[in-house]
Amino acid sequence: MYQSPYPSIEIPDTPLVPYVFQRAAALADKPALICGASGRQLTYGQLEKAIRQVACGLHAHGIRKGDVVGLVCPNVPDFAVVFYAVTTLGAICSTVNPIATAEEIGAQFADSEAVMLVTIPDLFEKCSAAARLASTVREIVVMGEVDGSTPYATLFTHGDAPPHVDINPAVDVCVLPYSSGTSGIPKGVMLTHRNLVANLAQCSAVGVGVNEQDVLLGVLPFFHIYGMVVIMGGALVQGATIVSLPRFELEQFLSVIQTRRITYANLVPPIVLALAKHPLVASYDLSSLRMILSGAAPLGAELADACAARLGCMVRQGYGLTETSPVTHFHPLESDVVDGGSVGPAIANTECRLVDPATSDDVAEGERGELWIRGPQVMKGYFNKPEATAACMTDDGWFKTGDVAVIDGRGWYSIVDRVKELIKYKGLQVAPAELEAVLLSNPLIADVAVIPVPDVEAGEVPKAFVVARGELSADQVMAFVAERVSPYKKVRQVEFVEAIPKSPSGKILRRLLVDRERAKQQSNPPA
Structure with missing residues (x-):
């Protein structure tokens, strides 16, 4: 068993929303979210008020603690409003990819027993078809006006003092994203308030590097655990500004970095590849970028080095899974060595084992083994799937990632293969x-x-x-x-x-x- 090299930290015993917005009052006039496509923005004060208002509106429409609200929406400022309004009430937000088919959306919301969907006008027809497949859905709220839906604006007409809800952070589920786990059909991942608060605190403790002066690029989808926690939650808890983009288009992406003076970008390897090699990059001033953090799939050392050399910024890599809220490993910022093939050491409060999948015995030091993780960020389990939960979690709290890793003499991990069958x-x-x-x-x-x-x-x-x-x-x-x-x-x-x-x-x-x-x-x- 391997311990994190970082000192253990105390995990705050608080629900998600008060933790994320602990700096909001002091930053009331500072932009929190800016839409890179439309220019619309919300300051921290406006965002916090909108969250309270929408929470009141959702409550007036019957949303109660434990209810599941589906969110089918691209990266726009109101994604954050709805997401945090739902969790304010102790309800559960289940996010889905906006490009999913009606059948895929319907299957997720039938499985999660969602009672309400929130979406945008362009997706209403698809969500309406999905709702017919999910018998529990009783209302669709649209960020606009579409016949047969509830206008989002009506949620703002019920005051701004939501009812107090007793939330047990360690027990109460906060979000329900879907993951395929090690194989098979997608399953709802039950993440509690404590899971998300813990991961935000862990990332802060090991110095992911976001600060109040940063302007982050929110191009990776907020429906995905990486965008939801690392970008959206990670920026807001630090008092930074997020410039969101509803989709990745290279020219718009580069233009926004240049005009908005983006300093910190959370990306995935295909976008890092474009930054390293695409000729269009040379036409833009990207000198404001000081940090690129890559995740969601392995980033090779050569590509990391090429991107860092071309842009003159730091390129680091992390590792995590939906089931771990998501971050478990991260490249230390202070390291002089840019080891693109490694995901770095385990973050604070995180224990790891490298196990022979056939025997469940720990492998010898230096040998490859399936990475098992234990820590406060590990999920509660899969929703209504006790057998699937038992297959990937031990009674004493170890989560079996399905990824094969090796640890070096520094305590840094490299993901070298996959036990699980997923395609990334x-x-x-x-x-x-x-x-x-x-x-x-x-x-x-x-x-x-x-x-x-x-x-x-x-x-x-x-x-x-x-x-x-x-x-x-x-x-x-x-x-x-x-x-x-x-x-x-x-x-x-x-x-x-x-x-x-x-x-x-x-x-x-x-x-x-x-x-x-x-x-x-x-x-x-x-x-």
Whole structure:
């Protein structure tokens, strides 16, 4: 067992909202959130008041402690208003990717038993279709006016003194993002107020580097745990300013860094790649950037060094999971060594084990093992999925990440492989089992297996090995999937095979396909 090298800290016993906004009164006139697309902004004073007003409005519309409110929204200032208003009431905010299909949204909100959805006009039709699949949803609130919905503005008409709610931070669930875990269909990750407060406190204690003078770029989605906690929560608790963008478009992204004088950017490797290599970058003044923190997928050392050299800023990497709120490891800012291949040491109050998955015994020092984590940021469990929870959490609090790691003499960890079957496309989770289920609904497909294959821009892309029943082309296979899933889940490569390798019990031997693909790429490296 390995302890964090940082001193232990005391985790505040407080609900999320008072912790995040502890500096708000002193910074009432300072911009908290600015929309990089529209220019709309909310000061800390306006943001805090809007949160109280919307909490009153939600309460007037029947939202009570423990209710689940679905939030389907891009990165705009009102995302934060709704998110923190829901949690003020002791209700639970379940966020979803706005580009998800109606079926995917409906499945999440049926599973989470959501009673209300909040969205934007462009997504109302899709959310309305989703609500028909989730029988518990009784109302859709739209940030605008759309027939058949409740206008968001009406939530501001019920005063600004929300009722007091007794919240037990260690027990009461605050947010319910969905994760595929180690495999399979998405599951609701129950994160308590204490989980999120702990992770914000842990990140502050180890010096993630955000301060009150910083202007952060909020281009990574707030619906994702990285954007939700590290960017949105991490900036607000420090009194910084967030400039949000509803989507990533390189030219707009670069323009906003230049015009808003962005100092700190939380990114994912595909965006770091663009900053390191895209010719358009040379046309913009990015000299205000002092720090790039990459997460959600591994960042290679060469790419980190190339980006740092081109922009003249610090590039660091962290590691975490939805199930750990999310941060567990982080590159020390004070280190002179930019080790892009490492995720750094464990943060404060975080214990780690490296375990042989076959025996659950700790591996010898210097050997590879599955990374297990224990700390105050580890989730309560999966919503209504006790078997899935038991499969990844031990009775004494260890969470099995499904990632294979190794620790060096400094106590720094490197993620070197994956036990779990997830594909990480641009930092977003794609579950092979979900794509296999879609493909098997095609009568021309007899059997299928989906694996991750490396990709320079995306990190990994899904590749399908298909046993066909009749005449079928790769383009037809990819089009069939594209019509039924979110764009980031699309199958990008197809190979037709005679049979899918399986164990005697019928489980797909995905590792054989991964190893075969890796050997093929090593013998035929890209030009």
